[in-house]
Amino acid sequence: MFIRFFFFLFLTVGLAAFVFRAEESAVIRINLLGYRPSSSKTAVWGSLTNQTTKRFQIVNADNEQVVWQREIGQDFGAYGPFQHTYRLNFTAFRQPGRYFLRTDDGTRSPVFRIDENVYDGAADFCLRYMRQQRSGFNPFLKDSCHTHDGYTMYGPMPDSTHIDVSGGWHDASDYLQYVTTSANATYHLLAALRDFPDAFGDQHQTNGLAGANGQPDVLDEAHWGLNWLLKMHPTDEWLFNQLGDDRDHAGLRIPKEDNLYGKGFERPVYFATGEPQGLFKYKNRATGVASTAGKVSSALALGYQLLRNKPADYVDRHYVDQLRKRAQSAYKLGIQKPGNCQTAPGRAPYFYEEDNYADDMELASVEQINMMGTRSQQAIQWRNAALKFAKEEPVTPWIDNDTARHYQWYPFVNVGHAALAKQYPVGQRKVVTDFYKKGIETVWQRAKENAFYRGVPFIWCSNNLTTSFATQCYWYRQLTNDQQYVALEQANFDWLFGCNPWGTSFVYGLPGNADTPTDPHSAFTHLKQYPIDGGLVDGPVKGSIYKNLIGITLHEPDEYASFQSDLAVYHDDFGDYSTNEPTMDGTATLVYLLAAKQSEKRPKTPNAGMSAGAPPAPETKALFTKGAKVRGDTSLRQLAIVFTGDEFADGGKSIANTLRRHKVKASFFLTGRFLRNPRFTSLVQQLHREGHYVGPHSDQHLLYCDWTKRDSLLVTQDEFRSDLKANYRALARFGIQRSKTKLFLPPYEWYNDSIAAWTKEEGLQLINYTPGTLSHADYTTPNDKNYRSSDAILQSIREYEKQGITGLNGFMLLMHIGTSPDRTDKLYDHLDELLTEIKQKGYRIVPISKL
Template identity: 75%
Template sequence: MRFVLFLSVLVSLVSVTIPSEPSAVIRINLLGYRPDSPKTAVWGSLTDKTIETFELVDEQTNEVHLQLSAGRPFGEYGPFKQSYRFDFSGFRKPGRYYLRTADGTRSPGFRIDDSVYAGAADFCLRYMRQQRSGFNPFLKDSCHTHDGYTMYGPMPDSTHINASGGWHDASDYLQYVTTSANATYHLLAALRDFPTAFGDQHQLNGLTGANGLPDVLDEARWGLDWLLKMHPTDTWLFNQLGDDRDHSSMRIPKLDSMYGKGAERPVYFATGKPQGLFKYKNRATGVASTAGKVSSALALGYQLTHKKDPAYASKLWQRAQSAYKLGLEKPGNCQTAPGRAPYFYEEDNYADDMELATVEQLNAAGATGTQAAKLQTTALDFARMEPVTPWILNDTARHYQWYPFVNVGHAELAKRLPARDRKTVTDYYKAGIEVIWKRAGQNAFYRGVPFTWCSNNLTTSFATQCFWYRQLTGDVQFATLEQANFDWLFGCNPWGTSFVYGLPANADTPTDPHSSFTHLKNYPIDGGLVDGPVRGSIYRNLIGITLHESDEYAPFQSNVAVYHDDYGDYSTNEPTMDGTASLVYLLAAKHAENYKPAKANTSRNLQKPVKPLKPSTKIDPKSTYFKGAKIRGDTATRRLALVFTGDEFADGGSTIARTLRKHQVRAAFFLTGRFLRNPTFASLINQLQQDGHYLGPHSDQHLLYCDWVKRDSLLVTRQQFVDDLRANYAALAHFGKDKKAKKLFLPPYEWYNDSIAAWAKTEGVQLINYTPGTLSHADYTTPQDKNYRSSATILQSIRAYEQKKTAGLNGFILLMHIGVAPNRTDKLYDRLDELLTELLQKKYEFVRADVL
């Protein structure tokens, strides 16, 4: 009896002391945010509860700096039954902060600072050095010095060649030319594009000590040296070192001896035909996919070394040309060779590799005239063969089927083309981005990249594609999508973990990756990017996966995706060399980029006095007001005003402008500072102004002024309101001023109280809002929203109001949006022509809001 009693007490104590999993979490970028970059976080709940606002809090003082709207609910995603996307982009003050909601949910701490990405690219080079074959500077020992014996070549099988060097591909010790060449190119491109992102703390052999060269060039040369060994003559090109016999055990690399020839490993010649020494064969059709990558890396290496090391550069250029020739002579895909298991790199494309190789031939040769025109035409021909990387269109892929995961050639070709031709190539990028955006816009993480094997590599590549598109075109409409993919890698994901070992320090990052270094020796593998989440269906069907510890992320696994920080899961938690090299480029870009749009006065300094401007005009006795805002004009006259608001989207702009022009209608457009500073929207704004429409403010940062439930409860100070409004007017000033027009202001979210109206009045501005009674303002809702309204429903509400009410739509302020989220495919603006035709036939006159 005492034993039973003891057990009951013990159970009750355990139930009290063991904390339960949180029902809601806030996921953020653990690495931090630049002050002028997009800043978002995701709130996810394992229940179906909802929230209204969130706070940004100083981590040191617990002072609340901002309280903002949680925005619209995104609904279910993965393990979460409800989710929101928190946007605090308008806050730029450097410091350490956390986010918090009213229910007590709190994010990890994070930094806002211009230096948050400083040193990150160099940190990831640690993993590259640790992956070196031949002499390994981390182990201070050598491995694979006897490689290797040939297979499938023009020489007798088992002929020895010197293939020692290069990088191990992942946590196994296989080495592939296709991934090594791609990694080498990314390292060289990072140095070329962002030289300030790298330091000099290591020698060429990887050991500590400066040598006058950036460490990223030392690492790239290790790759270049091995590529020269794998392409030793004009007609010899090898594709692979080792095969999946490597997977027979976990071991430190120098202990390899499982290939039947002592310490030698097989070296597979690139024949362009199916290969495989055992049961399984690949589907190779040519050599261009490997030859193109090799040529590109060697040609770029030549460009970066020919001044300081002309003899070495000459070798690179010679082999860059011969590899390019092989690619032209043997088009097709050069897949890796399987062994005893059915897995291999199933690359099915090559046009992207040959496009890049052609451009780098053009760059390296310094070609002009007829030769340059010919190469440029050839590159464009390859670009047209694969305008969009196929995994984007297919939303699925076999293992490394479409590799590399981004078409680097498009970016390099666009740089060479005149403006009239560049758009053709950059539009290829845009088309792919729009496909992902259509999927991504439906969930709070903006996740549109599929959960195939090595999903983190795809994510890195897609973020880079967005970056290149933005840099080449100045179009920033996908900046938040780009940032969301970057944030995903560093913690803004369902599991709340960074996928890079040890980055950032003292945060949730992989600790038990699928790696012999960590599993056998507890060696840290700093900077390694792990494969990343896979679909639940993929995980369940893989061979040989066994988890060795309890799953700390169990509440956040789902059929959508799974991720395990467990060395037994090689599908999600194995670091890869080529993925890490791609991330080095992206981190260098993020660090070096000067992401500063036109500055706006958004100071939160409460010491600065608020100086009122010219008092507003008198209240019109014939108009209707609510809490200080004009919401309807004279109901005795048969006229009304169309108003459009805009913040993030402008997809309806051209349609709306064209329709208004057709009917000779003037409207009012109330736009945020973010909208006005978006260079993609500049031509539209200018057109609206030229057409005689009213342009007014909608707040600079789309702030939520007051609580949704307790309307009298302000969420901003007067200083914050004034600073934000003046910043909005500053952005408007870039498009000129209509001195005769009244100063009207339509508040963000169309939500305000008496205080906001009074503050606006002291600024000489009249607050206005839409006339209640119809559903026109619901044209932004999406099918995922519980309050979704179709265009047919909205139009019916307008017709019903007009027919039933005595005054009809007299004096009405009818509000719509200039753009809506992509996942609302039923666009009300597409039916604006229909609406205007009906109302004009009923003898309504449309006037600008400032006239009404």
């Protein structure tokens, strides 16, 4: 519940000195996904004050035994919000297990794993976001959208001519669709399958719905991209570049249909003319079509290579032949019309300002060889062309600059260098691999000065740049066996998953029990509370960039306020479109990197690359927020009714009787104070006797962390542990065993990732109610500005059930077993009505342990 105002004032006075003492002054940032035993392993300690530290330990999280300790080396000094920073290098420690780091000043890291299989399933997890981004038929929504696309602009045909270009992926949280990002994403997905086939499973059909079809899911997703690219390049001479424009941004909506463009439900599709475009005041600076044509050619060529030997029931021969023909015609267009093909602005001066094309044509040249064979008469000509293009752009330009316009040099890694290097014998690759090395060395000269080894600039989509740079380091290492940049490569990978000043993973829901984005700039989450599993958000930007952006308003208190700085800011807030918007192409490039990490130097087994005894992939259909499970399996039509109790129990008997009549088992989380209250003894005995789940809710109903500054703890771990143990002792008086009650619901339903980590160290799973309804507001009183009547609460539940595609599946619907006498409108008086409606809609009501 949200704490009542008068009680909050009481706590503020009583705990003021304690808050100052308990607030974090130093943190340890780690890769929340974990580490492979043989990989480079480094965490970063940072102090918000002038304190320092000298030693660190690795502690076994299961028994709290110290298993390794070392002196801390160089003080890297100030960085961002930190006054002192150190790198905690534990690469030499290789023993699998669950651990946390601890420094001699008492700072602890979150719990992490060291295991050979620690990245298993991560690449497949990110494919969830790609499926959710589908246009045409959307398997997440189980509905179609944008089926009327589109009407042509700037083409050789009359403007507003209808052409079928439905399909593909929405670019980000808006619904624009760009060939440049879609082709790059398609290529990365195909390359991931080509290079790491054992990293992917088969749980979905080609249309994205659940069900195996005998092909890896990554191929099904890439196939979706190929289909759309063929529509956007339907003839030898026709190449379209963009679907929709920024009129899309008129408002938030789920992508059922768009009628924002003045021609029914159709959207404009822009022909790639190679000249400046823009239907309104603003124009781009296009100079050619090669940047788009090269990407399209490469993706189609690689698609041809991977699909030509697939069975006829998956892909027909005509389709495969079309891939080959269009790969060739797109390459020809790139040669004929060199230059940069930028996206078209609408009513605002923003567009993808791509200013390079040599990298795209380099890759396209190599893929012509790979498609047609090295014995082709043109193979030498294509290789020479590729080398010429490579020399035109040896280093991706953003590497030499600390700023860039939006998508000015794209893609953010020169894929062509890796492809071209493989055309040469190992001993002759240096002419190409040195291009990679030069770029890596440039970043290293910046990175080596700070503890995070951060040398990638903080511009828009900095996470995409980070992913691409880590991939460049990986490719360079694989092509040359030069190990000198291993730590830099790993640092960029670690940054994405928590080893950054904010201590958060930048991938929604990955890992499932840690700090990840929960409030991204996405209509799916903001309007419908749909999880966008696997989406990589844009990432931090310079403080100067953030301060100059228009229209940013944070909707919630900044939980990372202590870690913001002029160097860089990041907000897990819907209102920050600059740092917290997921992107389709960034996620696709991350799929490749995660597949590489999973597959690297793994022992071969008969089971598709999965080592014996490997833990399951991340939980597939549950939702976690900051380490707490907040929703169960959304594929099952069942939910849990949850009650909490501390001070009041006036509804207890009525609730128990209603549950008995409906033959429903509910879940009750009770404080030690509730359990020791003699007035409530018979009620607790009845709930336990009748088979309801009864679990802990803390002993003294403590407030664990500050309401406005969530990272600020108000309790120490010892105080947390002592209070929790007292709660379990009170439960034991009723014969309720800790071994059978492993779920813990925090007091006030308010916690942070530290509380989640401490709970896990106790062998328990933190849980919380599912957001989206007002059920938890049944404690509010008429004199409270947040007061909600029972009718309003019930209506919120009904509306959510109607709107969500998964309804109340997996829901943890929280209410209170009793409320203040000041509230006479009791929600529990409507429990019979609520249970009847839920059951009529076909839901099973189960104890929370069954979700």
